[in-house]
Amino acid sequence: xxxxxxxxxxxxxxxxxxxxxxxxxxxxxxxxxxxxxxxxxxxxxxxxxxxxxxxxxxxxxxxxxxxxxxxxxxxxxxxxxxxxxxxxxxxxxxxxxxxxxxxxxxxxxxxxxxxxxxxxxxxxxxxxxxxxxxxxxxxxxxxxxxxxxxxxxxxxxxxxxxxxxxxxxxxxxxxxxxxxxxxxxxxxxxxxxxxxxxxxxxxxxxxxxxxxxxxxxxxxxxxxxxxxxxxxxxxxxxxxxxxxxxxxxxxxxxxxxxxxxxxxxxx
Amino acid sequence: xxxxxxxxxxxxxxxxxxxxxxxxxxxxxxxxxxxxxxxxxxxxxxxxxxxxxxxxxxxxxxxxxxxxxxxxxxxxxxxxxxxxxxxxxxxxxxxxxxxxxxxxxxxxxxxxxxxxxxxxxxxxxxxxxxxxxxxxxxxxxxxxxxxxxxxxxxxxxxxxxxxxxxxxxxxxxxxxxxxxxxxxxxxxxxxxxxxxxxxxxxxxxxxxxxxxxxxxxxxxxxxxxxxxxxxxxxxxxxxxxxxxxxxxxxxxxxxxxxxxxxxxxxxxxxxxxxxxxxxxxxxxxxxxxxxxxxxxxxxxxxxxxxxxxxxxxxxxxxxxxxxxxxxxxxxxxxxxxxxxxxxxxxxxxxxxxxxxxxxxxxxxxxxxxxxxxxxxxxxxxxx
Numbered sequence: 001x002x003x004x005x006x007x008x009x010x011x012x013x014x015x016x017x018x019x020x021x022x023x024x025x026x027x028x029x030x031x032x033x034x035x036x037x038x039x040x041x042x043x044x045x046x047x048x049x050x051x052x053x054x055x056x057x058x059x060x061x062x063x064x065x066x067x068x069x070x071x072x073x074x075x076x077x078x079x080x081x082x083x084x085x086x087x088x089x090x091x092x093x094x095x096x097x098x099x100x101x102x103x104x105x106x107x108x109x110x111x112x113x114x115x116x117x118x119x120x121x122x123x124x125x126x127x128x129x130x131x132x133x134x135x136x137x138x139x140x141x142x143x144x145x146x147x148x149x150x151x152x153x154x155x156x157x158x159x160x161x162x163x164x165x166x167x168x169x170x171x172x173x174x175x176x177x178x179x180x181x182x183x184x185x186x187x188x189x190x191x192x193x194x195x196x197x198x199x200x201x202x203x204x205x206x207x208x209x210x211x212x213x214x215x216x217x218x219x220x221x222x223x224x225x226x227x228x229x230x231x232x233x234x235x236x237x238x239x240x241x242x243x244x245x246x247x248x249x250x251x252x253x254x255x256x257x258x259x260x261x262x263x264x265x266x267x
Numbered sequence: 268x269x270x271x272x273x274x275x276x277x278x279x280x281x282x283x284x285x286x287x288x289x290x291x292x293x294x295x296x297x298x299x300x301x302x303x304x305x306x307x308x309x310x311x312x313x314x315x316x317x318x319x320x321x322x323x324x325x326x327x328x329x330x331x332x333x334x335x336x337x338x339x340x341x342x343x344x345x346x347x348x349x350x351x352x353x354x355x356x357x358x359x360x361x362x363x364x365x366x367x368x369x370x371x372x373x374x375x376x377x378x379x380x381x382x383x384x385x386x387x388x389x390x391x392x393x394x395x396x397x398x399x400x401x402x403x404x405x406x407x408x409x410x411x412x413x414x415x416x417x418x419x420x421x422x423x424x425x426x427x428x429x430x431x432x433x434x435x436x437x438x439x440x441x442x443x444x445x446x447x448x449x450x451x452x453x454x455x456x457x458x459x460x461x462x463x464x465x466x467x468x469x470x471x472x473x474x475x476x477x478x479x480x481x482x483x484x485x486x487x488x489x490x491x492x493x494x495x496x497x498x499x500x501x502x503x504x505x506x507x508x509x510x511x512x513x514x515x516x517x518x519x520x521x522x523x524x525x526x527x528x529x530x531x532x533x534x535x536x537x538x539x540x541x542x543x544x545x546x547x548x549x550x551x552x553x554x555x556x557x558x559x560x561x562x563x564x565x566x567x568x569x570x571x572x573x574x575x576x577x578x579x580x581x582x583x584x585x586x587x588x589x590x591x592x593x594x595x596x597x598x599x600x601x602x603x604x605x606x607x608x609x610x611x612x613x614x615x616x617x618x619x620x621x622x623x624x625x626x627x628x629x630x631x632x633x634x635x636x637x638x639x640x641x642x643x644x645x646x647x648x649x650x
Contacts, residue, residue: 168345169378171365173392173443179366183395187382 025246032239039234049240059241062225066205069136069221073143074200080144081151081196082189088152089159107149115213118142122214134216142214143207147200154199158192198256202249293321294357295447295479296342301351303337303503311337312348313503319447319481321356324473326482328490329500330526335483338500339449342481343372356446366395371440372449375456377432379424385435386420392443410442414472430461437469447479454489466492487527491515499523516572521644524570531571531615535643543643545569546612548589553638566646575640576616578605581631587641591634593626609634 035044053059088100106114118138125132132138170184186193208223215224222241229238296319303312312334319325327335340346341353344365353361360368371392379388386407393403411420414434419427427435433453440448450469454462470493473480484490490497491511499506499514499522507519518524524532533545538559542551550569552559581590591614595606603625605616614634618625626632 163376163378165374165376165378166380168343168365169372169374169380170391171345172343172370172372173439174366174395175391176366176395179395183391184380188380190382 028239028242029246031236032243034236034239037236039236049236052237053240053244056237058220059222059225059237062220062222065136065219066221066223069139069143069211070201070204073140073147073204074197076140076144077147077151077200078193078197081148081200082155082193084148085152085155086159086185088156092160103152104149106146107153111146111207111209114146115142115210118145118210119213134214134219136216136219138214138216139211139219139221142210143204146207146210147203150199150203151196154192154196155189158189162188194259198252202252294318295321295323295355296481297352297354298338299352301338301341301353302349303334303341303346304349310503312341315351315500315503315505317498317505317508319479321479322477324470324480324482324493324495326484326490326494326497327500328484328487328497328526330485333500334503335485335500336451337503339372339451339481339483342447343370343449344368345372369446370449371443371445372451373433373436373440373453375451375453377436377453379427379432379435379439381424383424385416385422385424385427388424388435389420389439389442392439396443406442410438414438414441429457430465433457433465437472441472441476441478445478447481448473450480450482452484453482455484455486462489469493499526501526517642518570518644521568521646524568524642524644529570529572531573532568532644533571533612535567535569541638543569546610547614547634548610550587550589550636550641551638552641552643554643559643562643562645564646568644568646570642570644571614571636572640572642573604573615573617574619575636576614576618577635578607578616578618578626579633579635581633583633583635585635587636587638589634591632593628593630593632596625596628598625607632607634 030042031039032049033045033047034042035046035048084103088096088103118141119134122132122134122138122141132141166184166188167180170180175183206223208227211221212224212227215221220228222245226238226241229235296317298315298317301312301315304310315334315338327338329335337346341348342355344360344363348361351361352359355368355370379385380391383391389407389410390403393406398406407420411417414437416434416438419431419435424432424435433456436453453469454465457465466489469480469482482490482493491514494511496508496510497514498508501522507514507523509517514523515527518527518529521532533547536544536546538544540556541554541559542549552569554562578591579588589609591607591609593605594608594613597604601620603618603620605618605626607614607616616634
């Protein structure tokens with residue numbers, strides 16, 4: 001094949017990939033503006049499904065739950081994951097490989113196994129102590145536990161990538177342990193902390209399986225609500241929710257891109 | 268940094284007047300019996316005793332793994348010794364953590380904080396000590412003028428070249444006005460030209476501040492150019508402490524001689540008074556009987572520095588005149604480097620080019636060396 005031909009072939013492949021990725025999303029977006037409730041025929045443009053959403057109390061409460069869960073769990077995971085990441089870094093010369101594997105295991109464990117395990121555990125705890133009945137509390141615990149490894153990994157790799165004499169320079173320049181944490185570690189880790197909290201937030205919003213097994217009657221999140229609604233048939237309302245979520249994700253992606261570019265500009 | 272820095276105003280009274288040359292007798296640092304090992308087979312320091320005087324430019328010289336960096340890190344408080352005592356200005360600091368020692372370090376990698384501007388890097392140490400903003404700004408401005416940082420202070424760390432980072436790292440340590448400044452091979456990452464320039468500059472900064480500098484290097488030329496005194500280390504123990512002249516001209520043992528670049532070392536076969544028999548032939552040395560009996564036993568060596576050798580016409584006779592044949596000659600412009608067959612051995616000689624006729628390969632010459640230029644060295648342990 002000529003070089004020109006190869007390049008054209010790659011370009012075609014690139015466009016095919018984009019179509020494959022984004023065409024289904026385009027269909028959802030298009031049908032969210034459908035005037036009729038048919039999932040097969042597009043009859044005209046209307047915002048009626050969006051208006052319908054505004055009045056849907058169950059949906060709004062699910063959205064609220066999702067956001068609350070994502071914010072609280074990712075902040076807790078940020079704190080704990082950073083501590084674990086730092087601990088792993090600080091003691092990296094000890095033979096702790098097995099401990100690290102234990103921390104990363106949940107990353108590769110199927111969600112459904114993790115979800116069932118969490119549920120079984122919470123049921124036992126509730127039976128024995130009366131605490132941890134299914135609800136937002138149990139969901140936060142479950143989410144934090146799968147977010148922690150991601151944060152720890154990001155923080156750890158940032159620390160490993162730093163010049164080791166930076167830590168010594170901070171000591172040498174009279175910084176006490178607390179001052180080192182505030183004036184050296186946190187500012188140096190800031191990019192890692194930001195990506196850690198963003199990733200945790202997205203993972204939490206996105207999660208269905210683990211939320212499903214640990215939620216209570218009052219604590220349905222958006223994915224759980226959608227799943228419930230779809231069992232009664234695909235309503236165009238679902239398309240409207242999906243479109244809003246796509247818009248939100250795109251916005252966050254653009255925002256983080258701009259933030260990153262600004263940071264790169266400043267160094 | 269340039270010639271003009273000597274003309275710029277000194278930064279602060281207390282910084283520049285801290286140690287007049289007359290007060291140098293005071294011990295800035297005292298080390299007693301320092302031991303450090305990093306595991307059962309790795310001895311970094313094997314009983315080091317050392318006194319470094321106030322206001323001195325002192326260099327720890329040795330090959331990699333000799334313990335020089337460990338010694339520096341123990342002084343900085345970044346490692347703790349397994350045994351021994353360490354005093355700074357008379358105060359025992361063996362147990363004092365790094366952030367409470369009035370000691371600052373210029374790191375080999377410079378270790379400038381990437382999240383801070385150059386200005387904030389310079390002010391970091393003062394800020395951690397709780398120095399007020401106004402005083403910080405004034406002191407940073409002073410040091411920037413003193414080290415001639417000029418516009419660099421407004422830059423970001425990632426916009427600096429290696430030489431610029433080196434100067435920022437130096438300024439960041441100096442602005443804290445430590446009792447002792449530690450420098451961990453600070454010039455090793457720079458190219459030769461810049462390195463020579465910064466050697467001169469560092470020496471000048473030290474002389475003007477009268478601050479005690481403890482410098483670590485593996486480069487004997489660098490050590491000789493910069494230091495008031497040098498300690499040569501090997502295998503975690505000190506081999507010799509002395510002025511550059513002492514160390515170069517009167518090395519204490521074969522290790523020091525070899526490390527200082529001397530190759531003309533010949534085993535002493537036997538001795539008759541001040542007359543030593545070597546593979547080159549018999550040579551007369553100028554030394555006391557006591558000195559000789561110590562350094563001419565089993566395995567001891569005779570050192571002939573190449574630059575002390577004169578090449579004379581072949582028919583000369585006299586003390587320490589040995590017949591030789593030129594086997595190799597490298598013309599270096601200002602000097603010519605010779606290899607000669609003398610007796611049963613090969614000798615190197617360095618001859619200054621004064622425009623006279625230089626002997627060429629194959630010529631028969633007479634090698635002449637003054638008795639007082641010969642140095643006898645005790646045998647190396649284990650050889």
